[in-house]
Amino acid sequence: MYAVEMRGITKRFRNVVANDNVDLVVKRGEIHSLLGENGAGKSTLMNILYGMYAPTSGEIRVQGRSVTIENPLKAIELGIAMVHQHFMLIEPMTVAENVVLGYEPKKNGCFDLKKAIADVDKLARDYGLFVDAKEKVENLSVGTKQRVEILKALYRKAEILILDEPTAVLTPQEVADLFKVLRQLKESGKTILIITHKLKETLELADTVTILRKGQVITSVPVGEMDEAKLAELMVGRIVAFDAEKAAAPGEHKVVMALRGATVVKEKRAVLENVSLEIRAGEILGIAGVEGNGQTELIDVLTGLQKLHGGAVVLEGKQLPSARLTPRAMLEAGVGHIPEDRGKRGFVGGFTIAENLILGYHRRKEFDNHGLIRIKARDAFAERVAEQYDVRMDSIRDTVGSLSGGNQQKVIIGRVFAQDPKVIIAAQPTRGVDIGAIEYIHAQLLKMREAGKAILLISADLEELTKLSDEIAVLYAGHIVDKRPAKEYDEKTLGALMTGHAQGVEEKEA
Amino acid sequence: MTASKTQKTTGLAERLSHNNVFLSAAALLLSLIVAGLVMLIAGYSPLEGYAAMFTGAFGNVSNLAQTLGTATPLIFAGLAMALAARGGMFNIGIEGQIIAGAFPAALVGAYVQGLPWFLHIPLCFAAGMIGGGVWAAIAGFLKNKLRVSEVILTIMLNYVAQYLAEYLANYQFKAEGMLVRTETILPSAALTPLVPYTRLTGGIFVALAFAALMWWFLARTTTGYEIRAIAENPFAAEAGGIHIARRNLLTMFLSGALAGMGGAVEVLGVHGYFITNMTSGYGFDGVAIAVMGQYTPVGTVVSALIFGALRAGSTSMNRMTSIPGEFIQVLQALVILFVSTPGIVRLVLKRRRQKKEA
Structure with a gap:
């Protein structure tokens, strides 16, 4: 059974077709890379899955059940969470407060901060996401903020995690840490969908890659069969020159x-x-x-x-x-x-x-x-x-x-x-x-x-x-x-x- | 990617979220309907009311002239607001700047002697523009120096202008008689009514000329280009070598000068002197007019004419029916509410976002 099945998804914006009869099938427990250039329709497709857009036509199945996802709340209910490229965190609040936001633990009708901190601490330990639950988000590095976003998803009991260009803002070390976390999450049975246009990351991390170009699915294959040149060609639609020739500039280098x-x-x-x-x-x-x-x-x-x-x-x-x-x-x-x-x-x-x-x-x-x-x-x-x-x-x-x-x-x-x-x-x-x-x-x-x-x-x-x-x-x-x-x-x-x-x-x- | 995110929903909400004529027309229509309902609830006949209002505004030459005459200072007030907004400033001090323009215009009109009308009237206009312009520029200057929001500054300066003018009209420049007003202007400075016993003077043509001038300034001059760039994206404007503080100051001066012109025209054409409370809320109507006019010169002129018709029509509705003239204020408030709900909210949000990024 598949975690996500999107069949024949078409999304039109006025006169632009962002997704044209797109099929996306994601196995449970895999890391699936959605690869494509900007404007290829990756984000649109994921926003449809997350309930931000309604598809013009097409069918969505989550864990085998046919569903209509009207809004993100419904998506969260279905166990789908999205980590956006621009973090949706409230900077002056603590990690714990951010994570439980919207699903706060309550005691006698009041917000139970102690329990929130304990819950978030436990969650962080369980998944190896090291964050201080009592720290304010504004004091965290970008990589840590991203971890808070992932914790937020896990706290909402997400089984399917969508990450939109997660490495765009990270340092090489933070990217390595993120990949470690994502692999751990995969081990524990989560399904991960990652939107990217970076070939190396796809090759390093993903099990399966679906390539989109101009709103259409070009192919969906196991990553093992691919290399960088092949991916680039499929993504752009022509052979891409990776090495720019660099000749020494003439004249004096004043x-x-x-x-x-x-x-x-x-x-x-x-x-x-x-x-x-x-x-x-x-x-x-x-x-x-x-x-x-x-x-x-x-x-x-x-x-x-x-x-x-x-x-x-x-x-x-x-x-x-x-x-x-x-x-x-x-x-x-x-x-x-x-x-x-x-x-x-x-x-x-x-x-x-x-x-x-x-x-x-x-x-x-x-x-x-x-x-x-x-x-x-x-x-x-x-x-x-x-x-x-x-x-x-x-x-x-x-x-x-x-x-x-x-x-x-x-x-x-x-x-x-x-x-x-x-x-x-x-x-x-x-x-x-x-x-x-x-x-x-x-x-x-x-x-x-x-x-x-x-x-x-x-x-x-x-x-x-x-x-x-x-x-x-x-x-x-x-x-x-x-x-x-x-x-x-x-x-x-x-x-x-x-x-x-x-x-x-x-x-x-x- | 981000571009597609903004197109979340289509249909009415999206169309409303874009600046267009549709939004303003819808707001006006909606206000007429809701105000009609209020009349109904209060036990009056909205049809009778609107009919009286329509007749009062357009029924005969004299009424039409009254509408146009009433619209004249409103055009200036609306243009003042629109120009400030197009330059990224929120000038809520138009009321004060009208006073700051009206007062010196009245003095020049009354005390400068021996000039022919074709010099005296422009001189009064110049005095009004400088008065209003300087008054607004004070806010621009303080904003640059002290980093205080121009919204607060201009509101406060409204009171300063009002009470200062009142003081001066009460003591130094008080004319004989019971009223708190300045001396009557000389005939060489007066704008005579085009239709007898109405407010309509050549001032309306001056107002239209200034609207055209404003369009030309924004669209065709390099300085206008810079000002618009600041409003749209101050960070990119700064990186493009535009001196933001200096341009903000200029924007405020020009906005205030337009307001001051409104004051001057009102003095020369309607009252013949400066008198306390002569502005009767033009400045605040100006905000609504500019918002409804989508901050464009043409839109502002059109909505000023509509507001002029409402003001002129309300007088006759008051006279001809049992409906109190105050209903016009309900109507105007509704127009503001409906137009500004997407409009002003969007402006404030944009500014807040920019501030956060700063």
Whole structure:
């Protein structure tokens, strides 16, 4: 008998078919990977199973029984739980309070906190999920928060656990821990469905993989029969080049931009302390680090969004006075910025593609005629850039919010690259972007490198970092703890350094 | 992925959740129905009431003129609110800014002598715009300096404007007589009624011109583009080199200037002097008007005309039927309620989310 059977599921949104006659069959007690690019329909399918959407047509069976799942409450009743990519936790409350929320133990009609803590402690011990039930969620690391989400699911007696891109926000060590937990859960008979677009994870963790492309199931096979190249081809629909060729950029690799002893203090704590680095023409300097170790501040300093509390920014040999450390001055000086969170810093969702393509450069003569927008010039520029950077859209008058993640990212990259920057601060350039677009963005970055641009690459994806960078600096707790040519690192060493285990390097040297 | 999540349900709820004419029309219709029910419960005939109101608003040239005249300051108030919202500011101090514009306009109208009308009237307008603009800019300045919400600041400044103007009209600038008012403006500053004994003056054309100007500013100028970017996503705007504090200050000034124009037009066209309580809630109607107009200049003008008709119609409903004119306030409150339930709630939620991310 199957844990989940979804037969002939079709889901239409207005004129878009997100799921087209999809069959998904999940055996009890297996880890099942739902693989596909962004927009392939994975999340839609899982949201149908979790009762967030009603399918346009199709049948769902859970543990052999035909069911209608009107809402998440019904799903929970059926033993289905979902761990979302963005955690649904109440930060100022404790772990125990979060876990029991909605299903609180009661004594004389009042909330029984003691029992809640005891229950959560026991649950955590039973499944090997180590969390302090009395700790407030806001004090936890991302990996631990995720564990709290899993505990929440288990507390609700979930038999079928859906995880939406669970590794997107984790460090390599945390990913390893998560996989251990998931395997344990499998041992104890739970069924796990994991939404991902990462091939390696599927191969490492899953028993069965179902590949979705453009809303349709391409195939559903045991993972044992697959390898990375085959998965990628099935997922994208064509053969994918994994290794971008990296030729040395010609010319002298002069230092274009540098930080000298940069220090940033937030809430009386140095989030960036005495950081010095040099970004050279024709080279990519990679920054490795777990989120929250100063990357955001580093990006913000280099793009003028954050004032320095010590140290200096040097551009083309000249130290910039603090009055020039503003976003506008930096943009004018030729420092292009691909923001780490594109939805927040990158674009204005309600603006059109054309309007977004000039954001930051809208005061330039080519777009601004004494305070009036040169609409024709802007639109011609937008048409050109959108075509050159392969933005898939109907019209430059569409809002950027209506594009897929990969295409949104192409808009941002096109905007920056089209202005012939001297320095490119590229933060998480491929986050949440599908394989085809990743391939493209990597190629574009390398092209910029060959054109002699000085590039800083901040990425949580260590594979990307080691592949593209010439040199990598590791940022931990606001310090650069290590820096050397990229080929001297492997993912394991980087992972250790990023989490503050300096001995990772010593072991390698020994 | 996230894009598809937002399209959870289709149908009426979704259509209502989008900014469109449908929402405003539905809200208006719903308010008319509910207010009608209230009349029925109170023992009046809604049909009779609405008929009287309709006649009062549109029945003859004079009534129609009264509607348009009443709508004139409402257009300015609505545009003031709309412009602020399009720049990401919640300017709830339009009432105060109308006063801050009306008062200096009245003084310039009364004391600057020897000018022909085509200089005197624009000079009064300028005084009104600067008065209202500066008053709103104070809130913008304090927001930047002290990080206090402009909502609180503008509400408080409403009282300051009201009592300050009252004080000045009572002492320094008091005209002879019983009323607390300033001297009557000179004939060269007066806007004469287009239809005798009504509020309709050339001010309506000025209001329409300002609506067009606002559209042009937002759609065609680089500064308008920057202001809209801030409203939609301040973080991206900041990364795009837009100086948010400076632009917020400008947004507030321009919003206040529009409100001040409303005050000036009211002084030059209706009263002929500044008098206490002359604003009669225009500022707060302006909020509702802008919300119902979806913060667009055209929508704002249309909903200001509707509100003008309601105000003008209520007077005649009061006179011709036994239904108290206060029912119009019930109706207006309902309009606000229905339009703003998705509207204002959405605005507040958006701001809160942005604050959390900050």
